[in-house]
Amino acid sequence: MTNSNPSIKRNNHFKNIAVIGGGVIGSTTALQLATLGYEVEIIDPELNQSTNFSKLLTGTQASLGVLMGNVFRRNTGRSWALRQRSMELWPKLISKLSTQTSPLKLYTPLVQLARSEHEATLMNELIIKRSHLGLEHLTNHSPTKVSRLWPKAKYGGLISNNDGRINPLNLMVCLMKALDKYKVSKVNRKVSSLERLPSSQNKRWQLQLDNKRILQKDCVVICAAIGSEALLKPLGHHYPIESVLGQAIRLTIKSDFKNWSGWPAVLINHGVNLIPENTNQLLIGATLEPGITTSNTALTTMREMHGSSPEWMQFASIENKWTGIRGKPSNEPAPLLKNLEQGLILNTAHYRNGILLAPACAEWVGYELIK
Numbered sequence: 001m002t003n004s005n006p007s008i009k010r011n012n013h014f015k016n017i018a019v020i021g022g023g024v025i026g027s028t029t030a031l032q033l034a035t036l037g038y039e040v041e042i043i044d045p046e047l048n049q050s051t052n053f054s055k056l057l058t059g060t061q062a063s064l065g066v067l068m069g070n071v072f073r074r075n076t077g078r079s080w081a082l083r084q085r086s087m088e089l090w091p092k093l094i095s096k097l098s099t100q101t102s103p104l105k106l107y108t109p110l111v112q113l114a115r116s117e118h119e120a121t122l123m124n125e126l127i128i129k130r131s132h133l134g135l136e137h138l139t140n141h142s143p144t145k146v147s148r149l150w151p152k153a154k155y156g157g158l159i160s161n162n163d164g165r166i167n168p169l170n171l172m173v174c175l176m177k178a179l180d181k182y183k184v185s186k187v188n189r190k191v192s193s194l195e196r197l198p199s200s201q202n203k204r205w206q207l208q209l210d211n212k213r214i215l216q217k218d219c220v221v222i223c224a225a226i227g228s229e230a231l232l233k234p235l236g237h238h239y240p241i242e243s244v245l246g247q248a249i250r251l252t253i254k255s256d257f258k259n260w261s262g263w264p265a266v267l268i269n270h271g272v273n274l275i276p277e278n279t280n281q282l283l284i285g286a287t288l289e290p291g292i293t294t295s296n297t298a299l300t301t302m303r304e305m306h307g308s309s310p311e312w313m314q315f316a317s318i319e320n321k322w323t324g325i326r327g328k329p330s331n332e333p334a335p336l337l338k339n340l341e342q343g344l345i346l347n348t349a350h351y352r353n354g355i356l357l358a359p360a361c362a363e364w365v366g367y368e369l370i371k
């Protein structure tokens, strides 16, 4: 893999870099930096571990992988710029990560149903402005005999032809392989503390791992989501990060002799993502629950989608469910992208859309290192 953006060069003052956190954000950042020629070590106790869905998961392990880059109300500002850049970078990244043994694909399109007359009007305005990005009206959706009914779409909706979904577990498998290919060392440990060494030692960074091992680096990029605050506080950088839980479920539809024909890769109804899988499974997610305790009510509300869920969905059984933890900045918009001091960069607290924004944020880190 070569540097996809030749305007980013390497900073020769930073030979070796530690990336703390190996979720989608840390892994894409480590890969980007290795591609630019840095010596990179990625540190995370969860690296290469199989996912245990009965435990509280990290954001990446829990994610549904929906990429919603073009359906966004605002068309200015940092968030919009990151979304657009990521949507440009994703196809290139997918084609570089995908191999015969671990294929990776962006499944499209994404359909969003309007909840009200007002929302339908806003969608129409967006479609006019964004037809060049693949947005169009949802017209004449008529299910065939074999297709499962959609939720009631009283107010219509939009189709976003270039948005969709990437399987996040496959993505992580591909990223881990690419990190090996680029000789990124992986350390299956937690970083317990981080300190700046004195000038006599070139102000390098010293990381202590939970097995007491010490690492010294020229530069550190923190991508530790909810774990970032504790690493930063002793350094005098106060960035409070709150927990926001997300629950998701996989339903199995009892044999109804129907299939997913006519369904998009992602259908969004009342803010809930519905993702068809195999012939008779459906992923539903995700709740947004501040704090660290899950609520059954939130799960039921999500599944019922304000009374619009089709009958077949109500009779489906829950195959499995899981909960992931997101880190949300308490005092400013997500994510935290900060160049804090020489050789200390934050790319963290992606409480939503972290999968979507990963390539653009990894690219941003590469630019910051040469400033």
Ligand SMILES: Cc1cc2nc3c(=O)[nH]c(=O)nc-3n(C[C@H](O)[C@H](O)[C@H](O)COP(=O)(O)OP(=O)(O)OC[C@H]3O[C@@H](n4cnc5c(N)ncnc54)[C@H](O)[C@@H]3O)c2cc1C
Residues within 6 Å of the ligand: 020, 021, 022, 023, 024, 025, 026, 043, 044, 045, 046, 058, 059, 060, 061, 062, 063, 064, 065, 066, 067, 189, 190, 191, 192, 223, 224, 225, 226, 227, 228, 231, 245, 246, 247, 248, 285, 286, 287, 323, 324, 325, 326, 348, 349, 350, 351, 352, 353, 354, 355, 356, 357
């Ligand atoms: C249920 C659910 C569904 C979601 N669906 C989507 C979706 O469809 N599309 C989308 O774009 N986003 C989605 N998100 C959000 C997305 O998952 C997150 O934005 C993204 O995964 C954040 O990635 P991350 O790498 O920053 O964090 P994480 O994946 O949480 O990774 C952080 C890593 O840091 C490690 N770590 C923490 N502290 C330390 C330390 N001291 N030392 C070493 N390592 C440390 C942790 O072990 C962890 O692996 C969803 C989230 C949830 C919960």
